[in-house]
Amino acid sequence: MLESLIADRAAHRAVVLATELDTGRQWLVAAGTASAGTPGDVAVAARDALAIDDSRAVDLAGGRVFLHVHSPPLRMIVIGAVHITQALAPMATLAGYQVTVVDPRGAFATSERFPGITVSDDWPDDALEALAPDSRTAVVTLTHDPKLDDAALAVALRTEAFYIGSLGSAKNHRARTERIARLGFDEAAIARIHGPVGLAIGARSPAEIAIAILAQVIEARRRPARAGGAEGRAA
Amino acid sequence: MSADHEDILGAAAEWRRDGRGVALATVVTTWGSSPRPVGSQLVVDEAGAMLGSVSGGCIEGAVVSEAIEVIGDGKPRVLDFGVTNEQAWEVGLACGGKIQVFVEKVA
Numbered sequence: 001m002l003e004s005l006i007a008d009r010a011a012h013r014a015v016v017l018a019t020e021l022d023t024g025r026q027w028l029v030a031a032g033t034a035s036a037g038t039p040g041d042v043a044v045a046a047r048d049a050l051a052i053d054d055s056r057a058v059d060l061a062g063g064r065v066f067l068h069v070h071s072p073p074l075r076m077i078v079i080g081a082v083h084i085t086q087a088l089a090p091m092a093t094l095a096g097y098q099v100t101v102v103d104p105r106g107a108f109a110t111s112e113r114f115p116g117i118t119v120s121d122d123w124p125d126d127a128l129e130a131l132a133p134d135s136r137t138a139v140v141t142l143t144h145d146p147k148l149d150d151a152a153l154a155v156a157l158r159t160e161a162f163y164i165g166s167l168g169s170a171k172n173h174r175a176r177t178e179r180i181a182r183l184g185f186d187e188a189a190i191a192r193i194h195g196p197v198g199l200a201i202g203a204r205s206p207a208e209i210a211i212a213i214l215a216q217v218i219e220a221r222r223r224p225a226r227a228g229g230a231e232g233r234a235a
Numbered sequence: 236m237s238a239d240h241e242d243i244l245g246a247a248a249e250w251r252r253d254g255r256g257v258a259l260a261t262v263v264t265t266w267g268s269s270p271r272p273v274g275s276q277l278v279v280d281e282a283g284a285m286l287g288s289v290s291g292g293c294i295e296g297a298v299v300s301e302a303i304e305v306i307g308d309g310k311p312r313v314l315d316f317g318v319t320n321e322q323a324w325e326v327g328l329a330c331g332g333k334i335q336v337f338v339e340k341v342a
Contacts, residue, residue, distance in 0.1 A: 002244060006248055024310075024311030057263045057273075057335070066263040066337055069274070
């Protein structure tokens, strides 16, 4: 059961491990499949838990059952292998995100600068198309270079990424939103971009800005109703 | 829910492959304020080595000694911890919350 669960997690398949607490009997339930012999009410309850990504214990016909939702890992894709990214990538890793750093400028995205982090020197739009951000993915652009950041944003805005943030002053952000609008995105789409990026905590150093960004990403995930698109002021 | 950086399940599998007796403890219910959410896990081996957490450190010691018993007899059990539950456990949660932890032997 454990090896099977680990394989599902490695393959980024969402799955529920259902455990009958009195007996320790276990079943694995996914959206379309379930272990042989899974009781019907367990499968139904497990898929309910899966749908809202919420682990919990429930009382069913056979007794109390713990439904442990194992969702695919959270991901963060950072465009720009810059100084802030050198702080943000390890911090986000510690917070549970699988981080990929994308920068086509050869000298930036090197494994010496980002030990243990997946780096890509593809163009941001190609990289993002390949990585296919989902509702458990945050996209952060930090290059300050419109031809890199805008290309990434144009792809990210067509995905369900739960967080999109872009480095730049309020003035730069206004210019950016005008450029993005010319690409055919409406106001609601553009409002998804957090810019200036990061919570307003007065961050100045690269590491402080990284903390402000990561805090905003966490807020977007944990308290989505409060995380406004245009409230950040960090950078 | 499963965003823990530490790979608890991976460690459980690796320890088993090394031939160690292993138990997994999982927070299955919480009431009131509790330091770790439902689904948090602690993996324990027969010598008491552990990785992960089910609280802020208040009950890990008690969970480890129960886990070593589970490794011995193979019987899963549910442990209740909380300031109000005096008869069953001497170990309490300083935060005033209550939690229920399921402990199972890893096959």
